[in-house]
Amino acid sequence: MKTDERTVKEEMADIIPHSLYYESEIKSVHWLNRKRIDHCLALAGDMTGKRILDAGTGDGYMLREIKCGELWGVDISGQRLERAAKKAPHAILKQDDLNHSRLESDFFDGIICADVLEHMRAPAKAIHEMIRLCKPDGFIVLCLPQEINNIIARIILRKPPIINPDHYHLITGFFLKREFKILPCATKHIPEVPGLFCIHRVMRYDMLQYPGGKPD
Numbered sequence: 001m002k003t004d005e006r007t008v009k010e011e012m013a014d015i016i017p018h019s020l021y022y023e024s025e026i027k028s029v030h031w032l033n034r035k036r037i038d039h040c041l042a043l044a045g046d047m048t049g050k051r052i053l054d055a056g057t058g059d060g061y062m063l064r065e066i067k068c069g070e071l072w073g074v075d076i077s078g079q080r081l082e083r084a085a086k087k088a089p090h091a092i093l094k095q096d097d098l099n100h101s102r103l104e105s106d107f108f109d110g111i112i113c114a115d116v117l118e119h120m121r122a123p124a125k126a127i128h129e130m131i132r133l134c135k136p137d138g139f140i141v142l143c144l145p146q147e148i149n150n151i152i153a154r155i156i157l158r159k160p161p162i163i164n165p166d167h168y169h170l171i172t173g174f175f176l177k178r179e180f181k182i183l184p185c186a187t188k189h190i191p192e193v194p195g196l197f198c199i200h201r202v203m204r205y206d207m208l209q210y211p212g213g214k215p216d
Contacts, residue, residue, distance in 0.1 A: 005097070005121065006076050013079040018059035032190060032200065036143050037065050039188040039202040040112050043141045050109035054091075055098055055130060056116030060084025063091055066112065074098065099125040106135050114143035117171050127179045131207070136214055140205045142184075144171050146198055182209045 021033045040062065044052070047068035054063045057073035058080050064087040071088065074096040075081050081093050096102055099122050111130050117123040130140050177183065184203035191198060207214045 009075075009077040009119075010079055013077045017083075018061055018080075022059075022061040033061070035190045036114055036200060036202070037062055039190060040114055040141050040143055041065060043186055043188060043202055043204040044110055044112060044139070047110060051107070053103075053108045053111045053133065055111050055113040055126075056119070057081070057084050057093070058116075060087035060091075062112060062114050063088040068110075072108070074101070074103070098129055101129045101133060103133055105132050108133050109135055109138050111138070111140045112143075113140065115145060117142070117144060123171060123175075124179050127176075131180070131214055132216075134207055134214070136207050138207050140207075141202065142176075142205070143200060143202045145200055176203075180205055181215065185209060 021029060024030045024033075044066075047066065049069040051070040052066055052068040052072065054066060054071070054073040057063045057075050058077075060073065060080075060083055063071065063073045063084050066088075071091040072094070073081070073084055073088065073091050074094045075084070076095065076097050078095055081095055084091070085093055094103070098116070099120065111134055113126075113130060117126060120126050134140055182205060185206050186204040188202040189198035190200035190202070
């Protein structure tokens, strides 16, 4: 029997609070998650006066770092939004399904979506929704784990691969090109090594790249 997506995400909010990553005492884990935030903010650039969405905000660790004119955060989990509200009380928070968002089109100057798509059963729909929500001159910043690289690295280090039960998809460059129909205008790797060896990738897509305007 198929379980309701929101129910699954509420269960995962109990099982895997994001403090396990962002507040980890393991230096490498803490470093990786700090880098994710730093690279996303760097690619987003100056957000002064802009309306920004943290899509799939989770427990709010990215949300509290974003400095902009009007800050929004959405997540399918009510529990995670409660945690996010404590970290960024100034943010406008909505419980929303990124696959079928209730927010209006062309509403945000920029969207940051960090380590979210791999947790979704229909990541293509989420990409199309973010494009819809973003203004024609806006941007989308994505952060995604390079899970195949992670698996290979752990095998080389003779460690068992780590399988996250909440990851449904390997989000590849081919998949992103097919769904966005454009290439990222800027990319950062974590660590800063060639893409074949990095364990996380951060990319910026500018809506102005679409010839004739962004797709419907």
